[in-house]
Amino acid sequence: MDPIRIAVVGLGKIARDQHLPAIAGNGTFSLAATVSPHDHAIEGVPHLASLDALLAEGPAVDAVALCTPPQVRHDLAVAALKRGVHVFLEKPPGATLSEVAALQVRADRVGASLFAAWHARFAAGVAPARAWLAERRIDRVQVTWREDVRVWHPGQAWIWEPGGLGVFDPGINALSIVTHILPRPIFLKAATLTLPENRAAPIAAELHLLDTADAPITVDFDWRQTGPQLWDIIVETDAGTLRLSQGGAVLALPSGTEHGEDVEYAGLYSRFANLIRGGCSDVDTDPLRIVADAFLCGRRLTTQAFHD
Missing domain, CATH: 3.40.50.720 (NAD(P)-binding Rossmann-like Domain)
Structure with a gap:
């Protein structure tokens, strides 16, 4: 072929x-x-x-x-x-x-x-996390995605413009994981977006969501992080606590911790090839829908100007 x-x-x-x-x-x-x-x-x-x-x-x-x-x-x-x-x-x-x-x-x-293509869904810990959670009762979820925008997005003016998403550009990676691994749909209840006075997109965001069994999901996105960068998802269940760290690359279960290699984009291209060969599409917009809801109904706060 x-x-x-x-x-x-x-x-x-x-x-x-x-x-x-x-x-x-x-x-x-x-x-x-x-x-x-x-x-x-x-x-x-x-x-x-x-x-x-x-x-x-x-x-x-x-x-x-x-x-x-x-x-x-x-x-x-x-x-x-x-x-x-x-x-x-x-x-x-x-x-x-x-x-x-x-x-x-x-x-x-x-x-x-x-x-x-949601690359974070192909991080090493995500598939086993999804499988482990499939039969668990979800009690609560905490998402912390804090990084330094000057390190990861230096000089990228487009990311601060309408449609560029601001802190949701990395934050949507977390949402792509959460919407994939949790066994029930989730929806937004409230949001607070913090925008620099000289930018059109947020530098930080707090989201409060629920799943359809009323389990609370708290999300903390911030681009002002210095020192250690945090990309963590903690899920408390009836069988103990699951933790995904390093953006989904490391999975910690009550039975132990698994470390995986970086295979995200290799997985994406394998998936794309299979879609093409099978004559199919894969267009999941759930993570973007949550971001859109946050912009639609989120409370906006203004903070000091941001300069690269």
Whole structure:
């Protein structure tokens, strides 16, 4: 079977650190081209300044991985889907829920695969955590996602603009795990968003959610963390406490602790290949829906200006 010819659109840090190595390590794909109006090319790989140029001039591609900021991703996905090209959407899958729903309709119409790729769900501890929780009574959940924005997102102005999500850009990784591992649906009850006076997106957020059995879920996102960075999910159950740390890479159960290797993007590309070969899509928007609800009904506080 011929490899799936894929182009990577957007060559920022996530594309270079994660997407390109994952594609190189998966024999189902071949890197056909890269696209960016600003970033330099990869040696030996055709490089174009725009997706329109790639689709018009070649080389031919079967799929694209969209690694751009979310605010421009919809139009790029539309251009690809019009040609019947399969689309991998980095997280979050779009700037709005409605545009992602519209992309799903387009993908279904042309028979292309659309993949909303939540990489944190493929962290080593997530699948066994989901399995362990499946038959447990959930008593309460605490999510703490605190990191230093100057370390992880230096100079990324787009992330502070409408549609860029602010602290929810990393926080949505936690929500993607929680919505995946808990055995019942969850929904937002209240939120507080803290915005710097010179920015359009929050630097911190507190969420209060419930599952459909009324188990409370408390979420603490903050981009002002210095010192140790915290990416923890603690689930108290009738059988003891489960802890996912390091963004889902380490799972601690009452029976012991499991450490896994970084396989997130390898897992994503295996999933994308299976979707394409099977003629299917996977467009789960539950994590983005919770973020949208927080922006819809959350109380807003203003804090001091933030400067990189």
